[in-house]
Amino acid sequence: MKPGLVCTDFDGTLTTEDPTAPLAPGFFDWLQGVRQKNNVSWVVATGRSWEGLREALLHHQAPVFPDWIVTVEREIHRVEGKEARSVEKWNRTCNEVHEALFGRHGAILERIEKEVGCHEDVTVIPDVGAIGLVVESSDGIAHAEKMVREILKDRPEILTVRNGPYFRFAHADYHKGSCLGHVQSLLDLGPETTFVAGDNLNDLSMLTRRCGHYLACPSNSHEEVLAQVKREGGYLARAPGGIGIAEALHYFFQ
Numbered sequence: 708m709k710p711g712l713v714c715t716d717f718d719g720t721l722t723t724e725d726p727t728a729p730l731a732p733g734f735f736d737w738l739q740g741v742r743q744k745n746n747v748s749w750v751v752a753t754g755r756s757w758e759g760l761r762e763a764l765l766h767h768q769a770p771v772f773p774d775w776i777v778t779v780e781r782e783i784h785r786v787e788g789k790e791a792r793s794v795e796k797w798n799r800t801c802n803e804v805h806e807a808l809f810g811r812h813g814a815i816l817e818r819i820e821k822e823v824g825c826h827e828d829v830t831v832i833p834d835v836g837a838i839g840l841v842v843e844s845s846d847g848i849a850h851a852e853k854m855v856r857e858i859l860k861d862r863p864e865i866l867t868v869r870n871g872p873y874f875r876f877a878h879a880d881y882h883k884g885s886c887l888g889h890v891q892s893l894l895d896l897g898p899e900t901t902f903v904a905g906d907n908l909n910d911l912s913m914l915t916r917r918c919g920h921y922l923a924c925p926s927n928s929h930e931e932v933l934a935q936v937k938r939e940g941g942y943l944a945r946a947p948g949g950i951g952i953a954e955a956l957h958y959f960f961q
């Protein structure tokens with residue numbers, strides 16, 4: 708079996724804690740090797756903006772740029788050369804949906820800002836049309852998570868997107884999983900030829916068999932990610948970051 712689509716998160720999945728380490732050499736070797744015979748598209752699905760991702764790819768001297776990117780966990784762009792071209796129809800609707808959502812729930816966001824943001828470990832930041840939270844300690848994260856869940860308990864349309872210390876708010880229909888689904892529909896590819904890898908809570912929406920039949924996570928993954936990938940029949944790599952992802956690709960696609 709050959710993959711048609713490889714979708715990876717970026718931070719913690721291709722990168723490791725060490726900013727000076729080369730970026731996932733085994734991953735790029737695998738991708739460039741398989742592309743000599745097969746057409747394989749690479750999607751990066753990240754919480755970063757395009758500018759942030761581009762800077763990181765350049766900083767790490769990535770030998771290849773992705774073909775598609777999902778930025779801020781909900782916008783889709785096609786990459787041509789080293790430039791991103793917005794998938795206009797998706798992004799326009801995404802924008803309208805979020806403007807309406809944050810307009811309807813302004814009071815709820817204010818409550819989060821006031822009641823969760825007053826905690827000493829929590830910093831409230833402006834974040835793609837709304838507010839986001841950055842929480843310092845693991846105790847602070849657990850506390851903020853509990854409070855946010857309580858405030859949003861009757862608002863199923865608001866999704867809390869968690870990634871390490873970051874809390875972002877989004878419409879429940881927009882996440883890495885639905886964005887990957889849209890890229891698959893544009894490429895006319897299904898889960899049976901899709902590989903997906905991620906390490907953190909914001910990757911859970913795409914680490915499902917509905918999105919890809921080849922799922923993987925590096926050894927440094929969040930415990931909920933490890934548990935879900937295992938449950939979904941995916942591969943738990945022994946190595947961290949991009950080394951682990953190369954290990955998973957070799958496991959699935961000899």
Ligand SMILES: [Mg+2]
Nearest residue numbers: 716718719907
């Ligand atoms: Mg990550």
